[in-house]
Amino acid sequence: MNATPIMMSDRQLEWELPSRGHVAMFALIAAEAAIFAIFIVAYLFYLGKSLTGPLPKDVLAVPIFYTICLLSSSVTIHLAGHALGQGKIGGFRTWWFATIVLGALFLYGTAQEWHRLIYHEGLTISTNLFGTTYYSLVGLHGFHVIVGLICLSAVMAFTLFGDIEQQHTYRIDVLSLYWHFVDVVWIVVFTVVYIIGR
Amino acid sequence: MSTESIALPRPREASRPLVDSLHDWVTTVDHKRLGVLYILFALFFLVVGGIEATIMRIQLIRPQNDFVSPQVFNRMFTMHGTTMIFFVAMPVMFGFANYLVPLMIGARDMAFPRLNAFSFWLSALGGILLYFSLVGANGLYGAGNAPDVGWFAYAPLTSQTFSRGHSTDFWTLAVLVSGFGSIGTAINILTTILCMRCPGMKLGKMPLFAWLNLVMAALVLIAIGPLTAAQIMLSLDRYLGAHFFDTQAGGSAVIWMHFFWIFGHPEVYILVIPAFAFVSEIIPVFSRKAMFGYPIMVAATVAIGFLSTAVWAHHMFTVGLSSNANTFFVLSTMAIGVPTGIKIFNWLATMWGGKIHFQTPMLFCIAFLFQFLIAGLTGIMLSAAPFDWQLGNSYFVVAHFHYVIVGGILFALFGAFYYWFPKMTGKMYSEPLGKLHFWFFVLGFHLTFDFMHIPGLLGMPRRIYTYELGRGWDTWNLIVTIGVFFQALSILIFIGNLLWHCFRGEAAGSDPWDAWTLEWTTSSPPPAYNFAATPTVRSRRPLWDLKHPDDPDWKYE
Numbered sequence: 001m002n003a004t005p006i007m008m009s010d011r012q013l014e015w016e017l018p019s020r021g022h023v024a025m026f027a028l029i030a031a032e033a034a035i036f037a038i039f040i041v042a043y044l045f046y047l048g049k050s051l052t053g054p055l056p057k058d059v060l061a062v063p064i065f066y067t068i069c070l071l072s073s074s075v076t077i078h079l080a081g082h083a084l085g086q087g088k089i090g091g092f093r094t095w096w097f098a099t100i101v102l103g104a105l106f107l108y109g110t111a112q113e114w115h116r117l118i119y120h121e122g123l124t125i126s127t128n129l130f131g132t133t134y135y136s137l138v139g140l141h142g143f144h145v146i147v148g149l150i151c152l153s154a155v156m157a158f159t160l161f162g163d164i165e166q167q168h169t170y171r172i173d174v175l176s177l178y179w180h181f182v183d184v185v186w187i188v189v190f191t192v193v194y195i196i197g198r
Numbered sequence: 199m200s201t202e203s204i205a206l207p208r209p210r211e212a213s214r215p216l217v218d219s220l221h222d223w224v225t226t227v228d229h230k231r232l233g234v235l236y237i238l239f240a241l242f243f244l245v246v247g248g249i250e251a252t253i254m255r256i257q258l259i260r261p262q263n264d265f266v267s268p269q270v271f272n273r274m275f276t277m278h279g280t281t282m283i284f285f286v287a288m289p290v291m292f293g294f295a296n297y298l299v300p301l302m303i304g305a306r307d308m309a310f311p312r313l314n315a316f317s318f319w320l321s322a323l324g325g326i327l328l329y330f331s332l333v334g335a336n337g338l339y340g341a342g343n344a345p346d347v348g349w350f351a352y353a354p355l356t357s358q359t360f361s362r363g364h365s366t367d368f369w370t371l372a373v374l375v376s377g378f379g380s381i382g383t384a385i386n387i388l389t390t391i392l393c394m395r396c397p398g399m400k401l402g403k404m405p406l407f408a409w410l411n412l413v414m415a416a417l418v419l420i421a422i423g424p425l426t427a428a429q430i431m432l433s434l435d436r437y438l439g440a441h442f443f444d445t446q447a448g449g450s451a452v453i454w455m456h457f458f459w460i461f462g463h464p465e466v467y468i469l470v471i472p473a474f475a476f477v478s479e480i481i482p483v484f485s486r487k488a489m490f491g492y493p494i495m496v497a498a499t500v501a502i503g504f505l506s507t508a509v510w511a512h513h514m515f516t517v518g519l520s521s522n523a524n525t526f527f528v529l530s531t532m533a534i535g536v537p538t539g540i541k542i543f544n545w546l547a548t549m550w551g552g553k554i555h556f557q558t559p560m561l562f563c564i565a566f567l568f569q570f571l572i573a574g575l576t577g578i579m580l581s582a583a584p585f586d587w588q589l590g591n592s593y594f595v596v597a598h599f600h601y602v603i604v605g606g607i608l609f610a611l612f613g614a615f616y617y618w619f620p621k622m623t624g625k626m627y628s629e630p631l632g633k634l635h636f637w638f639f640v641l642g643f644h645l646t647f648d649f650m651h652i653p654g655l656l657g658m659p660r661r662i663y664t665y666e667l668g669r670g671w672d673t674w675n676l677i678v679t680i681g682v683f684f685q686a687l688s689i690l691i692f693i694g695n696l697l698w699h700c701f702r703g704e705a706a707g708s709d710p711w712d713a714w715t716l717e718w719t720t721s722s723p724p725p726a727y728n729f730a731a732t733p734t735v736r737s738r739r740p741l742w743d744l745k746h747p748d749d750p751d752w753k754y755e
Contacts (some may be wrong), residue, residue, distance in 0.1 A: 001695050015397040020309045023392050027385040035430075038457055042431065042442060051448045123471025126439030136434055136442075172662055 002163075005165030021174035029181045032144070036185055039140055040192055043133040047197055049127035059121040062194045067186065073102035074183045077152075079175045087166040089128065093159050099179070100156060103149050109126050110142050141189050151175055221636065227284055227311035228726055229296050232318050234622065236293025241693070246329075247281040250274045252682055255646075261667040272346035277328070279349025281370065283465065284376050285325040287607065291472040292321075292383045294614060295411045297622065299387060301724060302405045302602070304396025304733040309389040311505060316574055317382030324376030345369035347718035348661065350458050351432075353443035353451040358436055363726050367436060374429040377422045384418035387554040396716075398735040403755070405715045406705055407736065410475035414502045420507060421464035428457035450638060459510035467506040469604065471499060472542060473610035477563045479713035480617050481545050482562035483713045485552030488739060488751070490633050491544045496543075498537035505534045515583045516590040524583045524703045533580035542567065558632030562613030565640055569605030576601065576651070591661075594654025600647050609739035612692065619696060620710045624722040625703030631695040638688035645681025683735055714739035 030191030047056075076098040114135075117123045126133040155175065158164050164172075200308040253273050257265045266274070296314065300307055308314045331344050345365045347355045356366050388750035391412045395404065399520060432454075434440035441447035443454045453698055482489045489495065519527075545567060554560065576598040580586050589595060597725060612635070619627050653671040663672055709718040718741055737743055 011386050017393045017395060020389050020393045024385050024389045027388050027415075028381075030416075031381045031419045031423050032386070034420055035427045038424045038427035038460075039431075042427075042453065045450070048449070049448045076364060119380065125434065126441070132434070132440040132442060132449075136431065136440065140430075 018168070021170065022177065025174050026179045029057070029101070029177070033185075034179065036140065036188070037132075039137045040188065041194055043137050043197065045135050046129040050130045052128050053125070054121050054123050054130070055192075056130055056198045059117060059123060060198055061113075062198075063109050063113060066106045067190055069102045069109070070106040070183055070186050073099045073106070074180050076102060077179050078166060081169065081172050081176050084164070084166060084172055085169045088167075089159075089164065092164065092172075093156075096152065096156055096159060100149060103145055103152065103179075107145055107149070110138065110145075137189060138193065141185055143194065144185070148179050148182050152179070170196050208310035214456075225315075227307075227315045228485050229300050229308045229314060230724060230726075232295030232314050232621075233293045233295075235318055236289045236296060236321075239318075239325065240290035240293060242349045243281050243285040243325060245689070247278050247286055247691075248686065250278040252686060253279065255679040255682045257663060258665075258675050260666050260676065261669075261672050264661070264664075268663040269343075269346065270347075270641075272661075273344040275661055276348050276369070278410055279375070280328060280345070281470075282323075282603070283349065284373060285321070285328065287469045287603070288376070288380060289321055289500045291414070291469060292317075292380070292387075294476070295387050295414070295472065296383070298618065299390055299408055299411055300394065301396060301720065301728060302389065302408055302715050304716050304729060304735065305390065305394035308386050309394055310386050314386050317379040317386065320379030320382065321376045324374075324379065327368055327375060328372035331365050333546060334364065334368070337503075344481040350462065352457075353432075353449075353454040354445060356432060356433060356436070357444060367433070370429045370432050370436075374426060374433075377426045377429070378675055380418055380422050381426075382417040383518050384422070384623055387415040388419070389468075391415070393412065396733050396735060402493070403738050406478040406492065406495055407475045407715070410471050410478065410499050413499045414471045414475075417464050417468050417471070417503050417506065419744040423461075423469060424457050425461035428461070429452060431457075437743075440551060455514050455517065456511070457515045460507075462513060463510040464506045466599075466602065468500055469544065470504070473607040474499065476610045476614035477545060477566055477615070479715065480559045480563045480613050481548050483617075483711050484555045484557060484563070485549045486555070487548055487552040488742075489544070490547035490550075491540075492505070492738065494540060495544050497619075502534060503535040505530060505537070509534060512581055512586070514585040528581055528583050532578060535574060535578055542571060542574075548601050556627060557616075559613040561633065561636045562609045562616070565636070566609040566613065567610060568607055569601060569643075573598065573601035573606050589654060591659055592654040593658045593660055594651055595649050597650035597654055598662045600650070603642060605647060609643075613697065615692075617711070618675070618717075619699075620706030621704070621717055621722050621724070623700050624706055625699050625701075626706040626710065627695050627699045627703060631691055635688045635695065638684050638691065641686060642681045642684025642686075645682070645684060646678050649652075649677045649681070701753075709741070712745075714741040716740055719744075 076095045080092050080095035080099060083089075083095060123131045123134075125131050152175070155164065155172065221234065226235075228233060251274075253266060254271065257263050257271055259265075265373065296308065299305075330343075343363065345351075345368060347361060347366055351366070351369065354360060361448055391404070391408050401409075430444040431440070435442050435444060436545050441449040443449050443451055445451055478489060478495065509527060509531045511523060512531045515524060515527075545563075575721075576594070580589065580598055581593065616627060616632055653674045656670050656674075658669070658671050659666065667673075673710065706722050708721050710722075711718070716729075716735070717724070719733065735743075737755050739751045743750035743752060
């Protein structure tokens with residue numbers, strides 16, 4: 001038997017595999033989507049089943065401005081990645097910073113809404129089923145925005161130290177996937193909470 | 199053989215201080231070491247869970263026994279179920295996948311070695327949390343109690359009202375944390391299989407082991423999410439006064455059942471698909487034939503994966519679903535028998551006309567075939583809703599799913615232990631002791647779980663801590679408990695055999711079974727870098743091609 005283990009010398013194979021980062025991020029997104037799906041099912045299942053008020057139609061206002069902020073951050077992060085791919089570090093820095101600002105604005109909007117609901121409308125997670133499902137679903141999404149913002153800020157810090165270069169486009173791409181996912185989830189949550197549920 | 203070329207002189211391990219080598223194990227990111235850690239962790243909890251089962255069986259050995267109190271009995275069945283599913287079955291399957299997948303696809307390591315270590319230690323933390331409840335569940339007075347709400351923890355038993363103290367919280371946290379570990383490992387396995395294959399190993403040329411673990415990893419990704427979500431909801435209910443499962447505030451106890459079983463039924467397939475993977479590797483090698491119907495095996499596995507996500511409510515027939523829901527779940531459950539049946543026939547067709555070697559791994563796989571078939575048949579019986587209304591929550595159900603988990607999964611697992619033990623340790627186990635283990639375990643298994651069906655048919659409910667004389671259950675329970683002692687004895691033989699030969703066994707060589715997949719091309723145990731040169735493959739049995747250059751597989755595939 002020959003000494004080298006299995007090798008094929010006669011012809012060089014064309015061998016390309018999918019990228020690890022993308023596959024792993026899509027797998028993570030699948031797992032996260034399953035978690036969100038259950039919270040969304042719970043929200044829909046308990047619609048109109050609260051025994052006491054306040055009810056969604058009385059207290060919820062549609063957060064159009066902050067929704068536009070979050071959704072447009074998907075555009076800016078894409079532009080940032082595009083700029084980096086072309087080696088324009090300055091453009092990348094600007095768009096990346098814009099993404100962080102838009103994400104932070106969205107969080108501020110959520111914080112304001114929660115403050116109003118808790119202090120002025122008297123709705124907490126233990127008030128009724130609406131409070132239970134609303135705070136848990138929106139809170140779970142908000143938690144993902146926070147995690148995303150921490151990751152984005154870490155990249156921002158690297159950028160300011162001049163450590164991000166064109167060769168990192170792939171990693172930035174993978175991180176952007178997560179951010180796009182957070183935005184897509186918001187479209188679903190928005191539809192369920194503010195359109196169907198109101 | 200090819201190993202001489204890569205058997206580099208090893209540094210003398212014995213001369214290093216014990217602390218150093220322990221430190222290496224704790225900080226390792228090597229897929230083989232993490233695989234072994236997973237397996238040892240699972241074996242430890244197998245013994246713990248087995249002791250809990252033995253305590254329950256001793257309590258039930260005769261009517262009105264008072265070996266343990268009802269409270270302790272509740273804790274025993276809760277801990278037994280939770281331990282066996284989350285801290286034995288899942289880690290051991292992840293351990294084998296971790297160890298073998300990179301070797302089988304010719305990779306250097308998993309796709310994300312550090313994520314791998316992180317996931318393992320999360321699972322370990324989960325196991326420690328569960329058992330820490332024994333100390334800390336009443337606060338830190340050193341006098342805790344274990345969770346006692348059953349392994350599926352139905353609401354409203356888990357609410358603050360009915361479950362005081364923190365035992366249920368420890369259960370929730372343990373399951374939640376180990377779930378995060380499972381998701382991490384699943385991402386890793388999936389990415390490794392898709393992105394780390396050696397040149398030439400197209401998806402259709404992968405060993406079935408890799409294919410089946412790919413499906414398993416995908417199922418973990420889909421199934422663990424609902425469990426995680428449900429545990430978060432339960433924690434919110436218990437700590438922040440949310441009302442998800444609080445019927446007093448309009449919440450629903452039934453929706454917990456839905457959420458739990460949306461996880462719970464795919465979970466069965468998460469455990470059994472790796473068992474199928476073991477059998478699909480062992481049977482061909484010991485029948486000296488290539489696997490029969492490889493593409494159909496893959497298709498059947500994927501079909502099982504899809505179907506398994508649409509059968510969960512067959513755990514809930516006795517709740518009283520609508521007749522439409524009943525019909526749907528009866529049919530989907532029965533449908534899953536079709537791809538499973540295809541698999542059984544494929545394994546039989548692989549053995550048919552083969553030159554069968556009856557060594558220990560093969561014996562376990564043959565027993566697996568018989569027992570898994572019977573387990574599937576009682577599953578078909580229970581899938582009929584009217585039958586389930588009669589026997590739901592009886593010992594018939596307990597016997598059915600133990601037939602799946604012990605008779606199917608555990609038997610395949612023992613086969614895998616014996617088959618890959620020479621690869622993992624470089625030593626050979628004792629064949630006579632392996633056979634002794636097999637026969638004792640077959641005897642104990644059948645005494646316990648065959649006869650357990652009968653008190654179920656006679657109306658004995660599960661989870662009762664004792665029963666009256668004169669119900670006709672006592673003799674059956676006596677036989678069932680006697681079987682447990684045979685099983686315990688055979689487990690001792692198993693552990694003794696492997697432990698002893700781990701240190702004192704004869705050298706096994708790199709390829710003791712004359713097998714065909716890539717892990718047998720490297721030395722036993724494999725070096726840290728796995729393969730000195732990246733292998734290239736042209737067929738599903740690269741080692742066959744190497745051994746038979748005149749008649750290689752790739753000419754026919």
